[in-house]
Amino acid sequence: MTTAFYTLLGVAVVLFLIIVSNLKVVPQANEYIVETLGKYSKTWSAGLHFKIPFLQSIAKKITLKEQVLDSPPQPVITKDNVTMQIDTVVYFRIFDSKLYTYGAVNPVSALENLTATTLRNLIGELDLDGTLTSRDTINGKMTTILDDATDQWGIKVSRVELKNIIPPKEIQNAMEKQMKAERERRETLLQAEGHKAAAITRAEGDKQAMILAAEGERDATIARAEGEAKAVFLAKQAEADGIRLLREAGADGAVLELKRFETLAKVADGQASKVIIPTDAVNAVTRDVIFSESTGLGSATKQGKRPEPKAKPVDACCDEE
Numbered sequence: 001m002t003t004a005f006y007t008l009l010g011v012a013v014v015l016f017l018i019i020v021s022n023l024k025v026v027p028q029a030n031e032y033i034v035e036t037l038g039k040y041s042k043t044w045s046a047g048l049h050f051k052i053p054f055l056q057s058i059a060k061k062i063t064l065k066e067q068v069l070d071s072p073p074q075p076v077i078t079k080d081n082v083t084m085q086i087d088t089v090v091y092f093r094i095f096d097s098k099l100y101t102y103g104a105v106n107p108v109s110a111l112e113n114l115t116a117t118t119l120r121n122l123i124g125e126l127d128l129d130g131t132l133t134s135r136d137t138i139n140g141k142m143t144t145i146l147d148d149a150t151d152q153w154g155i156k157v158s159r160v161e162l163k164n165i166i167p168p169k170e171i172q173n174a175m176e177k178q179m180k181a182e183r184e185r186r187e188t189l190l191q192a193e194g195h196k197a198a199a200i201t202r203a204e205g206d207k208q209a210m211i212l213a214a215e216g217e218r219d220a221t222i223a224r225a226e227g228e229a230k231a232v233f234l235a236k237q238a239e240a241d242g243i244r245l246l247r248e249a250g251a252d253g254a255v256l257e258l259k260r261f262e263t264l265a266k267v268a269d270g271q272a273s274k275v276i277i278p279t280d281a282v283n284a285v286t287r288d289v290i291f292s293e294s295t296g297l298g299s300a301t302k303q304g305k306r307p308e309p310k311a312k313p314v315d316a317c318c319d320e321e
Contacts, residue, residue: 022051024058031097033060043097060101066093066158071112073164076120080127085166090115090146091159099154107153111146115160118145128167135162 025048026032032044036056051058073087090111094100104110122138123131131138142160150157167175 018053022053024049024051029064031062031064032058033062033097033101035059040098040102060097062094062097062100064094066091069108069112069115071115073166074116076123078123078126078128078131082128082167082171084131084168085164086119086123087163088115088119088142089161089163090157092150092155092157094154095156096154099152103153107155110153111150111155114146114149115142118142128171132165138162
């Protein structure tokens with residue numbers, strides 16, 4: 001009984017070890033390809049699985065994460081026969097583990113070679129300038145071509161990037177000279193445009209200054225003319241008001257004549273002043289008693305003898321009668 005017990009215990013331990021050793025845990029973002037007697041059986045996804053001992057085996061462990069294939073620089077000839085070094089970076093992931101396992105012997109190596117040949121075909125259709133300025137176009141075309149070609153391998157190409165484009169040394173020197181000449185040309189154009197803008201601005205400023213000066217002179221002339229006209233108007237208005245007040249005060253002709261000659265006396269009050277008095281003014285002096293008594297001009301001035309009226313000739317016919 002003791003021997004049988006230990007035998008059963010040993011068998012149980014062996015079975016337990018066999019069962020435990022065939023329990024498999026698949027990590028997240030991974031898949032296992034399981035074969036039964038060398039033939040594809042199933043694909044294990046993430047989780048706990050049991051493998052039949054001695055009959056099933058795990059053929060391949062595959063990660064579903066996105067992977068990066070960095071190809072080394074390779075020589076590529078352009079349409080205008082320029083040889084340059086270009087390296088690429090391919091981003092891909094596995095979407096079908098079965099196709100990836102049984103579609104190609106080495107899918108990653110196949111993808112690398114396919115990338116190189118596709119790049120040569122595309123660059124061979126472009127010249128040097130087109131290659132340097134068409135990165136996005138080349139990336140898009142390569143992504144489309146590689147994605148379509150790798151579907152049978154269970155690979156999904158998400159993006160392709162040209163990392164470096166290295167032209168020959170002499171081409172680099174020529175490009176540097178061209179870039180330098182282009183920068184100098186742009187600098188010359190910018191300086192010329194700056195001088196042009198400055199000259200236009202100065203001309204506009206001079207024009208505005210001349211316009212403002214002319215407008216100021218015009219406004220000053222108008223203001224002076226208006227001031228002189230207003231002064232003349234006010235003087236005439238004052239003179240008219242004085243005459244009106246004298247009339248309203250009841251002044252007669254003698255008073256008005258006196259005011260006139262007072263004005264003449266003020267005008268004559270000065271050195272080297274010569275006043276010419278009209279004849280009618282002298283006659284008015286001799287007629288006005290008030291002026292004669294106040295100035296004495298009436299007594300000093302002789303009144304001319306008036307010519308006697310000629311005798312009317314007598315008609316001869318009348319004398320005979």
